[in-house]
Amino acid sequence: MNEELKQLSTRVTKGLMTRREFVGRAAALGFTAAVANSMLASAARAEGPVRGGTIKLGSSGGESTNTQDPALTASEVPISNIYHWGEQLVQVDADGSLNYRVAESVEASADAKTWTFKLRSGVEFSNGKTVTAEDVLMTMQRHSDENSQSGALGIMRGIENMKADGDNFIVELTTPNADLPYLMADYHLMIQPGGGIDNPGAGIGTGPYTIEFDEPGVRHGFKRNPNYWDLDNRGFAEFSEVLVLNDATARTAALQSGQVHLINRVDPKVASLLDRAPNLSVQSAAGRGHYVFIMHCDTEPFANNDLRLALKYAMNRQEMVDKILRGYGSIGNDFPINASYPLFDESIPQRAFDPAKAAEHYAKSGHDGSPIILRVADGAFPGAVDAAALYQQSAQAAGIPLEIKREPNDGYWSEVWNVQPFCASYWGGRPVQDQMYSTAYLSTADWNDTRFKVPEFDAMLLAARGELDNAKRKEIYSKMAMMLRDEGGLILPMFNDFISGVANNVGGWEIDPSGEMMGNKANIKCWLNA
C-alpha cells in the first residue's frame, strides 16, 4: 500500500501522532477511514504487542444478578467476563473465518450431517486438568438440558446425537447443516471441566485469564493464566478488569478522565463530540444488527406486493442513516444480510429512495388512500419515533398517507411486535446467514415477524444449509436475498454500527462485526502501549 501511509501509521503506534490525525491525513491521501483503521491495526501488530499492565473496560449491560455461568449469560458484561476464562471449540474471527480454539480442526461427512471436531492436544483448564472429549461432551449435554436454562438450547435442538471418541467430539444432526461449526462458536458454549455440571459458575475454562475478583453489578477482575496455550496471541495485559458503568455519561467521563481504556455503546449523538477529546478515539464497527419496519405479508393491505414495494421505495434510507444513526451505520437493502456476513453477494442492486416509483406501485396496488397505520415505540430501537416521523414525511412525498401510532414501551414486544401488521422493530443479527433466515424468515419460524411464508424460499434455505460447496451456497443465498428484497414484508432502512471509545494507548484494536467490543474479546486481544 501507500508508503507514506505506512510511515504515518508507524508514527501513530510510536505515539507520535494521534489516531484521528492519522485518519485525517489518510483521508487527504485518498483513503477511507475503514482502510486507514485496518492499516493502523496491522501497523500496531507489526510493532508488536506489549505485555503487562491492567486493561480496563467500562461496559454497560451488567447487573448485580449476573453469574459466571455461561448458560445464563445474556448481556454485555457477563459475555465479556466469560471470554476471559473460557473458550469454545471454535470462535469466529473479525473477517468471518473460523478460529480454532479447543478444537484443532473439524471435518464433515459428505452429507453435512455428521461433524467431527478434533481436539487440540495438551490444552489445560485453569485448574490444571487436561481437556478431554468427555468434558466437551458433558458441556454440550448440559446446554442441551432444558433444566440448565441455557441460551444455547435452540442451537442444541438440531442435534440428534453426540459422542466422545478418543480425541474427537462427534456431532450427528437431524438435518444437514454446513454452518454447524459457526453454531458451536456461540458464546454460551464455553468448554468447562466435567461440563460445568457441578459448579457452572466456577469460572474454570481454557481461556487466557482466571477470575481474581467477581462482584456482580460492580466490577470483575481477572489475572493472566500463565498456563494458557495461546499466550502468543491473547492475554497481553497482566490484569484485566470489567467495570460495570450502565450510565452512558459515566462511561464517557471514565474514558475521558483515563480511568478506563475502553467503553462500549457510545451514544451516536455525542460520538463525534467525544472523538474530539485528545486522548482517545471513537471507533465504529459495522455490525449485523439492523433497525426495521415490518409488514405482515398475509394481512391486508400489506398482502399486496405492490403496496409493500411502494412502502419500500418510499423509504429515504440515507436520511435515516444520517439523522437517526448520525452516520454511524450503513443503508439497508430490505434483506437482513450485509457485508458483515460470510457469503454475502455484493452485486445485489441497492434500492434507493424513489418517490415516483413508490407512487407508481401505490397506484397499481389499488389502495383506497386511507392512512396506513404504523405502530412505533421508543423502545423499538433508539430513535424509532423520530425515524417513523421521517418515514411519514418521505412517504408523503410519494403520496402515501402514513399514520403513526405511538405505543408504550411497556408490553411493546408482547402486544405490538409480531402481533400488529405494521410496526418498528430491531434485530441483533446472527453469525451466519442460515441462522438469520431460519430465525425469522422460514415459514415455520416462531419469530417470522413479517409472516413471510414462501415454500420456494424455505426449500432454498434447506438446500443452502446442506450445501458444502461455498460457491453454490453463495448463489442460493443471493437468490434468497433477491426474493426477500422484492417480495418480503421487511423494510430495512439501516444497519447500525457498534460505537466504542478506545484510549490512544490501547494497541491491537480491530474492527469486528460480530459484536460490541470486538465481539466482547477486546480485553483479551488488546494490549496497553507504554
Next chain:
Amino acid sequence: MHPILKLVAQRIALGVLLLLAASVLIFAGTTILPGDVAQSILGQSATPEALANLRRDLGLNDPPVTRYFNWLGGILQGDLGTALTNGRDIAESLGVRLKNTLFLAFWSAVIAVPLAIFLGLLAVRYKDRWPDRLISGVTLTTISIPEFMIGYVLIYWISIRLGWFSSVSIINDGMSLGEKLSSIAIPVMVLTLVVLAHMMRMTRAAILNVMQSAYIETAELKGLGMLKIIRKHAFPNAVAPIVNVVMLNLAYLVVGVVVVEVVFAYPGMGQYLVDHVSKRDVPVVQACGLIFAAVYIGLNLIADIVSILANPRLRHPK
C-alpha cells in the same frame, strides 16, 4: 424506673412493632406481585417439571402465613437466604453493599450536617442581609437541580477538566481509607449539595421562631452578643425540629441515593435493589426492604429520643 428510661423503652418497643408491621407489608407486597414467582424466574421456556421443582425449593406450596413465619424466623437468626438469580448468600453480598451505602452516607453526613447547621446559624445572624440571601439562594438552587445533573457538572469540571478526583466511585476492601475517600469525593459533594438546603432552612426557621420569644429579648437586654444568644439560648430550644430534619436527610442518604449511585457506578444498596427487583429476585428484595425500613425507623427513633431529651418538659413530666 426513671421516666426517661421508660419513655425510651416505650419508643424502642414501638419501633420494633413498627418494623414487624413493615415486614408484613414487605412480605405481602412481594407475594402479591402479579405473576408466578417461579415462572418469572425461569422465564417462558420453563418446563412444568422445572417449575414444580423450583416451587418446592422455594416453599411456594406452603400457605403464605407459614412462609412468612419461616422467613421471619430465618431473619431473626440472621439468615436472609440465598439469591435466586446467582445463588449467592444474601447476607454476605448485602453486607458489602450496606457497608458501602453507610460509608457514603456517613461521610456525606459528616460534611453536610455541621455545614448546614453552621450556615443556618449564619443565616439567622445576618437575617435578611446579603449573607442570608446568598446562603439561601445557593442552597435552594442546588436542591432544585436534579442530583444527576449536579453529578455530571461536577464530573466534567473536577474529574475531566481538573483531574482531581475520580469519576468512577467503585470502592473495594483492598483500598486504603485515603483512596476510598478520594474516590467518593465527588458523590459526597453532590449529596452534600442536595441535602444542605433542607437542613439549613429548617435550622434557620426553627431558630428564628425561638428568637421571637420573650427570653431571647431578655438575653438581648442583658447585653449578650448575638452569636452567644443563638448558641446558648436559641439553639438548645430549636434542637428538636433540627434533629428531626437531620434524621430525615440521613435516612435519605441511606435509602434514596440510587440515582447518584448509578451516575458514579457506586456499589451501594440502591442499585443492588433495583437490579433484583427487575429480575424478580424476591428474597433479595425482601431483605433490602427490611433493611431500608429498619434504617428509617431507627433514625426516626433516634430523632424522637433526642427531642425528648432536649425538651425539659418531656424530660421532667409532672
